[in-house]
Amino acid sequence: MSTKDYLEKDYYKVLGVSKTATKDEIKQSYRKLARKYHPDANTGDSAAEDRFKEISEAYNVLSDEKRRKEYDDARSLFGGSYRPGGGTGAGDFNLGDLFGQGTGTAGGGGERLSDLFGGLFGGRGGRASTQARRGADVETETKLTFTEAAKGVTRSFQLTSESACPTCQGTGAKVGTTPRVCPKCSGTGHENKNLGGFSLSEPCSECKGRGLVVDDPCATCHGSGRGKSTRTIQARIPAGVTDGQRIRIKGKGAPGERGGPAGDLFVVVHVQQHQLFGKTGDNLTITVPVTFPEATLGADVRVPTLNGLPVTVKIPPGTPNGRTFRVRGKGTQRRDGTAGDLLVTVEVAVPQNLNGAAREALENFRAATADQDPRSDLEARAKGA
Template identity: 65%
Template sequence: MSTKDWIEKDYYKILGVAKDADAATVKKAYRTLARELHPDRNTNDKAAEERFKDVSEAYSVLSDPEKRKQYDEARTLFGGGIRTPGGGGGGGSFGFDLGDLFSGSGTGGGLGDVFGGIFGQRTRSRGTGARRGADVEREVTVTFAEAVEGKTISLKLTSSSACPSCAGTGARAGTVPRVCPTCTGTGFTSTDSGGFGMAEPCKDCKGRGLVVDDPCPVCNGSGRGTTSKVMHVRIPAGVVDGQRIRLRGKGVPGERGGPAGDLYVVIHVGSHPVFGRRGEHLTVTVPVTFPEAALGAEIKVPTLGGSPVTLRLPPGSPNGRTFRVRGRGAPRKDGTRGDLLVTVEVSVPPSLQGAAKEALETFQTATSGEDVRAELMNLAAKEA
């Protein structure tokens, strides 16, 4: 990579952030892109691999306040690019030697001091080759009762890890990889252009810092294998449909000492034939007879996973009225429970015969002087 190439790279555009973006925004953008473009998720995708390298390079500069300041000053100085002597495209040229500018012309300063430090430090910091493992997402379905009360489930995870045959070295058993002579184990090579130090992944070892002469026949020299493990995950009481649970460090193991990724468990909750959910409260609709609603009664109400409770209906309870049974809902984070919301629904018999029909006809005659729709009609007439 030449000096011209580096200065013309717009790291803000690569990460998709504004030039005045704060550190948190830069970090968030990097994490999103790194997760999307990670080599473990894009096997044999050269375009994604190159994009991942550009994103990592951009973040290494913009996440460091001093490097970012130096980068901004350089971009301001050159207006976002370099016009070299004799350059095409009608861009014109500098009237002096760029080599003098970058070397400092014997003054001990110059841009070589500014940019050389940036890439010298970056090469050393990334030379360890440690890589964070990829995140893993799994979806599970639990019953309505399991979501309310919580449950421990078993998840079988298959992920990439160190090859068991070569212990992650990539070399055949009995042999060891050697330090790459090109990059001396750093994983990066640098070029010096007039005092301007540039770094890029080593082409001989592909950034690993090691060269395998006799590849492991199991992993073909990659150092990675596939492992399966069963993990027991506790679904907390009170989860809701679509909730995402994060388990730190339970994803794909890292490479060369890097941290493991995270495991994300997405919860899907099944429906229940009797109960519903309203936040921390459970809901249930209970049918009652007309005499129970009109005269008042004590009725049995089911509870989720427990014995029925007795609910006292006051006389004249209207259809659709909701009553509250405290402490019979879903668990809260503080250990207490929400309530059970009971809605009564007056049940109308499909047919009446004999004494029941005669009794209801007698009731109808006794209340014939009451017009239950009088208020409704009056309101409608006023608005007409």
């Protein structure tokens, strides 16, 4: 807000007091109006919020003797009569000339006004810190079975976070009283620290960043305006999450202040291993044992899936150990609604116990295939031939 805007405001009128009002009269009027128009008592009412800002701005100036004198001196330059544009009548002042924006010759007056308002409002426009604030983010953990992680699941979370104090409704002040705008930061909640060549904005040391000062604190929250609350929420964990993944659930964190949005909930997921299935990307993996005759002669093998409905995989004759087959659409669900695949790797099972007939059959098989030595060229290849 510019200096010109302040000249057009009558802070005495805003608070409903006379120009000769005492400090106690100003304070009493402010408390009455602030209680009526405070944002916490008028949730969603932008007009009431604007009125509260105006009241806080006026009180911030008139409650401070030095600032009140500077304000009175500034307005006395106009003798109580001014025109925003530029007038030529008696008693009319051209604000453009006074601020160095017009063609008049009141340069000295402009410098004086700049000095006055630079000290009065500190370049911040006296804006009260009544803006909505976003709630804090909250982080928690959850354990999922392999199936829950693959398919997605709805979980209940019991969260403990800060919210508005139930006794004072977030004002931090004792019931029946109202906090006042911080005189040090003019309600902005921050102050500039000169570091020589540049300045650093940091939370106000007087109000700790709240923008408000509590003279008579609430006995429950001791003036902080915040209290601990425990709540249970339902949150959906999407399908396809992996172990250690951090899921963001928007708007499920701590509640905001003064009508601000809630923060986000971050859930770190821990997924248990499955005794049969594995996962790579959007695909599920499984190792299926097959017999030597099945791998050699071919077979149709039933393979379980995560949804409980088995599929049949055709194993062609001469399938080597470790070969992988792809079953389309039997993996985990993707964000676009499609599904990954099931990767089936065959493992030739070597029998541990053979009866007489089986042993005799294998001996006959070995004799019949004696001329088929799969290692015949290994030594030659090892020598680089």
